[in-house]
Amino acid sequence: MGRAPCCDKANVKKGPWSPEEDAKLKEFMEKYGTAGNWIALPQKAGLKRCGKSCRLRWLNYLRPNIKHGEFSDEEDRIICTLFASIGSRWSIIAAQLPGRTDNDIKNYWNTKLKKKLMGLIPSKYSFPNTFQTQPHSLSNLYRDFNSIYLQTAKSLEPAPLPSLYCNNSDTFSLTTSQYPYFPQNQELYNGMESSNMLMFGGNEASCSSSDSKDHVKQEEIPCGFQGLYGGFDQGNQKFMLHEAFVDQKPVNLGCDMELVKQLISNDNSSGLVFNHDEGKREMVYYYS
DNA sequence: AAGGGTGGCAACCGCCGGTGA
DNA sequence: TTCACCGGCGGTTGCCACCCT
Incomplete structure (x- = not known):
């Protein structure tokens, strides 16, 4: 028997976040943090979302000091070096790049950087x-x-x-x-x-x-x-x-x-x- | 102009490890 | 010691915008 789901899948919204949802989550996080745990957060914040979804949205998009946009050459170099050393440990790689998320780096590697390197051959x-x-x-x-x-x-x-x-x-x-x-x-x-x-x-x-x-x-x-x-x-x-x-x-x-x-x-x-x-x-x- | 293909990226899924009861 | 819960993680999916024919 598998693990019980973290939330009632039938009653949670999926897909892209609306600006209203973002605002609710942001406001709640700034006031209370996770208020205990992520699983309980959506209900407390009045969101029809899975706790994991809230966590992801906050960590990858809403939290302060997130850097979006072009990666610098220096960031490229760090990603390449670390990838070759430790493989796809994106969270560890992200820890070396302030403002970048593991998801961002993973996407960047898979869609651009890998091809950029391969293109040298x-x-x-x-x-x-x-x-x-x-x-x-x-x-x-x-x-x-x-x-x-x-x-x-x-x-x-x-x-x-x-x-x-x-x-x-x-x-x-x-x-x-x-x-x-x-x-x-x-x-x-x-x-x-x-x-x-x-x-x-x-x-x-x-x-x-x-x-x-x-x-x-x-x-x-x-x-x-x-x-x-x-x-x-x-x-x-x-x-x-x-x-x-x-x-x-x-x-x-x-x-x-x-x-x-x-x-x-x-x-x-x-x-x-x-x-x-x-x-x-x-x-x-x-x-x- | 239309539609098929492709790339980029946000989000989801499921597994795993840590932790506390 | 065991077990359930939760957070974290990496792989994958699916949507959307853009490009090409």
Whole structure:
């Protein structure tokens, strides 16, 4: 048996709020607050509405200092960063944006911001139609994206290619030159500064373990970062992997595309970033 | 001018966790 | 410890305005 409904559905009004209802609710809230609880409020305020509906109307529209209208670039950046770090925890994201409601941010993300970000990716790398914002789907998306890129990478002309990153904790990142942002430990990425790197959702814990992987040399990298660094060789024929940023100098491990593919197909992979730098095709692989 | 499609957004639904009796 | 209640949350729906053909 399910939970009892919070109100008598048959006797409550639904749909858009009228100015009169807004005025009643506003006046009541300013005088008495919720007067105990939201469920009882409509009756006390003389409203034929569900308590939850009143709460929503107040929180999302009537309460003071609500900000409506265009989101600033700074707000965009905060939303993107937090979404990539914590996912669709809209209330937490809203807490970082004074005057914005979780509903507003959710709508903004779903209708505009997501598309704005996706629009940065050239059409030849279009995401599959199945693209969803759920972390699990993003993991799949990341694999698809990487797979497509690997198949075509060698024939690509230099282009402002953004990078997609996803790790086991189900966060993802997009790398472009248009939204430069370096997370918590910017010094981690000093070596990448010239390469249009943007990382969402990265954290020290997710890329600092020292477990060994077969035939991949690993060392403790300063500042908690471990990874592989790759790029095409001189003849542009073979994709080479290197140890990343040991003493700021890549160390050639002599790995080729087959290893890259192997790493990608390995579910234990932590993440993979394709990066584009001044016409060179590069890749950074993160592991945990 | 009309009607079908699309986007934006307010509101609803149902689940979950906290709390107090 | 259990259970009911309530608030909060995220996903989804549905309406309306605008655009395109």
